[in-house]
Amino acid sequence: MNLLKLKYPFTIENREPCAMCFGYFDGLHKGHMALVRKTQEIAHQHKLKSSLFTFEPNPNFVLKKISKDERLSSIDDRFDILEKVGHDEMVVAQFNEEVASLSPLEFIENFIIKLNVKFVIVGFDFRFGKKGQGTPEFLKEVANNRYEVIVIDEISDNEIKIASSWIITLLKNGQIEKANNLLGYNYQVRGEVVKGFGRGKKLQFPTINIKQDVNYVMPKRGVYAVLISIKGKTYQGMANVGKHPTVGSLDEDLIEVNVFDFNEEVYGERVQVKFIKFLRDEYKFLTIEALIRQMEDDKEKVLTYFTKNL
Numbered sequence: 001m002n003l004l005k006l007k008y009p010f011t012i013e014n015r016e017p018c019a020m021c022f023g024y025f026d027g028l029h030k031g032h033m034a035l036v037r038k039t040q041e042i043a044h045q046h047k048l049k050s051s052l053f054t055f056e057p058n059p060n061f062v063l064k065k066i067s068k069d070e071r072l073s074s075i076d077d078r079f080d081i082l083e084k085v086g087h088d089e090m091v092v093a094q095f096n097e098e099v100a101s102l103s104p105l106e107f108i109e110n111f112i113i114k115l116n117v118k119f120v121i122v123g124f125d126f127r128f129g130k131k132g133q134g135t136p137e138f139l140k141e142v143a144n145n146r147y148e149v150i151v152i153d154e155i156s157d158n159e160i161k162i163a164s165s166w167i168i169t170l171l172k173n174g175q176i177e178k179a180n181n182l183l184g185y186n187y188q189v190r191g192e193v194v195k196g197f198g199r200g201k202k203l204q205f206p207t208i209n210i211k212q213d214v215n216y217v218m219p220k221r222g223v224y225a226v227l228i229s230i231k232g233k234t235y236q237g238m239a240n241v242g243k244h245p246t247v248g249s250l251d252e253d254l255i256e257v258n259v260f261d262f263n264e265e266v267y268g269e270r271v272q273v274k275f276i277k278f279l280r281d282e283y284k285f286l287t288i289e290a291l292i293r294q295m296e297d298d299k300e301k302v303l304t305y306f307t308k309n310l
Contacts, residue, residue, distance in 0.1 A: 001083040006093040008102075012114060018049040018089065019119035020112075022126060024164075025054050027072030028081045030184045031123070031155035031162035036087060038152060039121045048118060049088045053111065054078070055095035062095050072164055072171075072183070074190065074214040081185070091115065104134030105142065112147060121150045157182055174220035174278040186227070186274040189216045189255060193266050196256065205295050206263070207240070207256035210271060218253050219275060221282040225302040228257050229272040236260045236310075238302045239273060242282035258295075260303070277305055 006012075019042040021035040028036070036052065043050035054075075061069040073081075079090050093099070093111065102110065107129045112120060120139060128134040136151045143149060155162050162182050170179040171187060180186050189212055196209035208228070221242035228237050237259040243252070257273055279298055285291040 001079070001087060002089045003079060004089060004091045006091065008093065008096075008099050008110065010110075010114075015114075015116045016049055017116045017118045018051040019043040019046065019121065020051040020053050020091070020115065020117045021121040022053045022111075022128070023123060024058065025052065025078060026058070026164045027167060027183055028078050029072075029162055029164065029167060029182055030157075033085075033184060034155050035121050035123060035152050036082065036085065038150060039119075040085075040087065042119045042121065042150065043088070046118070050086075051089040051091055051115075051117075052082060052087060053091045053093070053115075055099075056092050057095060059095045059100070062097070063100060068215070070168075070215050070217045072167060072187070072217055074216075076213070077188070077190065101130055104129030104138055107134060108139070108142065117147055119148050119150060121152065123152050124154055126151075168217050171217050171219045174222060174281075176219060176224065176275050176278045180275075186276055187219070188272055188274045190270065190272045193269050193271055195267055196254075204292070205258045205299075207258050208266065208271065209254065209256045210273065212255070218255075220278070221253065223279040223282070223298050224275050225277040225279060225305050226257060227274045227276060228259055229274075230259070230262070230264075230266055230269060235262050236302065236306050237262075238279070238298055239275070240282065258299070260299070277302075 019039050021039040023032065023035065025032045039052065040050045056075055058066070058069050058071065060066045075092055082090055122136050122139070124136065126136055136149060139149045160166065167179050167182050170182070176187065189210065191210040191212040193208050194211045196207065219241050224239045224241065226237050226239040228235050237257045239255055239257045241253060241255055243254070255273065279301060285294065
């Protein structure tokens, strides 16, 4: 699969025609995948390349509509998902104030016509151009036989629109299994293993501390059953999300994983943590001994869960 990075203004020559879906696609959840599947279907029918167009960083963050650029997925996460389903290309355009000021017509000329897009696939609520003035209807009005527009209706789950914002809410409420269902896969965080404070080792529960690749959405504070991939192998484990209130509170929430049947030092290695099930809230214990007893109980529950469900 090809990754094309663009910075406006750009020139591009001899580009082959394609079918392309447009959006930010944070998380590439089930709703997004409806656009991806339609793009692949049309590309196959018309012998075109299947492509996906997105912006980086988050336009809402650049435009100060949100104060924190937290996300469900990195560009690498999205690339891997697309590659697994057989997509041909991902186009990532840098979003800045200059791009934000483009009129809807300028957007079309630069990101549709110049990229030789013959079929434009968008969601029913897609907006583009300065102040979001462009709509799917406008795309159709100005097509002039240069491209065709396919609009995908709302995708819902139990009459609730599948949206990145709703999935983020579920994650922050500890409803990891519901979030995973809407994503279509287990929520994951990638990053590099870094040295921690060594507190877990002193408690006989050594942990891997992760420096995240991007500002991932932090799930609700608490303990989770997780799967962690290290050097190409997947292990079961339990993760704590939070601030260590019993042994000395941290300034920021941290994700640390106690990996079962694993005792290697892997500082600097890249890992991937998949959140499977929420076990309990994080809370402050009166004694270290009480914390250790609880961690032993947590581990037993995680092992039982995986025995029954994997």
